Amino acid sequence: MSNRFFELIAIGLPHRTNTTLARIIISRENGGLTDPSRIVSDEHYAKILAQMVKEYQHTRIEPCEAVGVIAAQSIGEPGTQMTMRTFHYAGVAEINVTLGLPRLIEIMDARKEPSTPTMTIFLREGYSTDRDKARQVSWQIEAAPLQEFGDITTDMANMQIVVHINKAVCDKRKISVRDILEIAPKKIRERRHYRDFEFETNESEALLVFIPKDRGSYQNLFQLKEHVRNVIVQGIDDIERVVVRKESGEYILYTEGSNLKDVFAIRGVDTTRTRTNNINEISQVLGVEAARNAIINEALATLSEQGIMVDVRHIMLVADMMCMEGEVKQIGRHGIAGEKESVLSRAAFEVTVNHLLDAAVAHESDILCGVTENVIVGQPIQLGTGDVKLVVKQKV
Structure with missing residues (x-):
């Protein structure tokens, strides 16, 4: 059994994949004590590893792939099919929450305050199954x-x-x-x-x-x-309304308004599961890593609610770009697009004349390493085959 684990680690698959497979093999071995047919033979184990390696290699991108362009079109094209409406949230008539394209724009723009801030508050054991205690917690939260x-x-x-x-x-x-x-x-x-x-x-x-x-x-x-x-x-000033609902055998609080820090201080609140749709607030209270996860979860939930399936890796790339400097930055001119090193790339995005004038005054230069600036000057971009430089050795 231990040889299989060493073999699994040596292949170099992701840690989560290794852990999941090891857990399955151990459960099958334990089940084999009463039913020998459950034990995975060496031959079957070799086939499983070979298939896992094949799938893992298939999921990896090719060198010099234009991942940013692919992510942009993978999110942007389905975004054109999204609706502009505001729906009722989770069947609660009193609480509205912005969904569809307006919500996706809010996420990508890293708005300081969403148009309809809301929280989903889970309760700890002892509170989650008792309606009276759940109501008492809601009174401490609702303004x-x-x-x-x-x-x-x-x-x-x-x-x-x-x-x-x-x-x-x-x-x-x-x-x-x-x-x-x-x-x-x-x-x-x-x-x-x-x-x-x-x-x-x-x-x-x-x-x-x-x-x-x-x-x-x-x-x-x-x-x-x-x-x-x-x-x-x-109650908490920022939270105007709280609705108590019973779902899957436990009471959950839905709020209109958000204040993560003060809600966490309320006794009976499960801080490990409680969440808000205010990403900026998550960043301030829980840190930039939590904000990154919130961007991914909120974007995926917004797209899937409309029946649009986008590979999570495209969303993860966008979230990484927004949070890579330790704070949540928007995609637009006041964030990532406006802080690019390339003068031509900034000028091509917005306010062209201002960027060119400021760059000329500051004596900036452009080394033409990105996609946009190379397209502007009419030379191959440094991605895919354009990234490969061939050197011919001349005969003497």
Whole structure:
């Protein structure tokens, strides 16, 4: 058995392939203790290895292959068949998410904020099968304004806003009256940046009174009321809605809005499976490798949702180019295409005159090693047969 493993390693196949084959062989050997027909003979093992090597060699690209051009056409041509619509997400009527061509453009442009940010939050064991616990986690995540916790009235005579907090609602949502009395004024000042008010609290009667500093202005009173109504006192500010659904025997939370860092801090959230469609946020919280994987997964999911199958290696090449410098860069002129060393290549992409003028002022030179610049000057590109240089030895 050990000789087979050494032989497998010596061939030089990818590590994952070796591991998978070794796991299958071991399971067959264990099964052979009761059923000898399951044991893989040396002859069959040699045939398996030969077929694996053949398949592996077939998947490898030829030297000097124009992989960038092939990847571009493999993604671009199917992209012309994609729709422009926004669909409902996973059957949840309350949550929309951008799909199709607009979503693919968002991914390739490395947008700082997607048009419809959303998260899929998985729960840990003990929370994922208990609906009440799943609902409690959703309350800690979903942004809840002060108006959901009681009655807000405007006292025009005394020029003040009076909030009567409903203790029953607080008990149901697992938050104390004291917390609301502390959080509301603090968040109006810090998150909503409005400071022209004073407040009084009465915890025993669950009362919170807001008084504008300028008592002679009704405009200030109504402005203060809007801040009081909409200040978030429970949950995460960026997440507007949470929908709880049961799928495959466990409860999963779908959100409208995204805040990966704060969601990870919520007790009961499974941080190993929770994901967001905001790639820039993934890069900031989890690093560039996680962002690369997110680009691949999001692009493949967007294409496959439309019934378009693209080989994952084309997507992987694009993701590697976007993330190779330690941060997520877009494909366009503010990213990869605009930072090429070749002057002619940059000029051929966008704003031709500006690139040529800047290059002339800076005394730049172009060594003509890429595809675009060689096509422009009318000479063979340095790919495929054009990369091979023949030297003739003359007879003396």
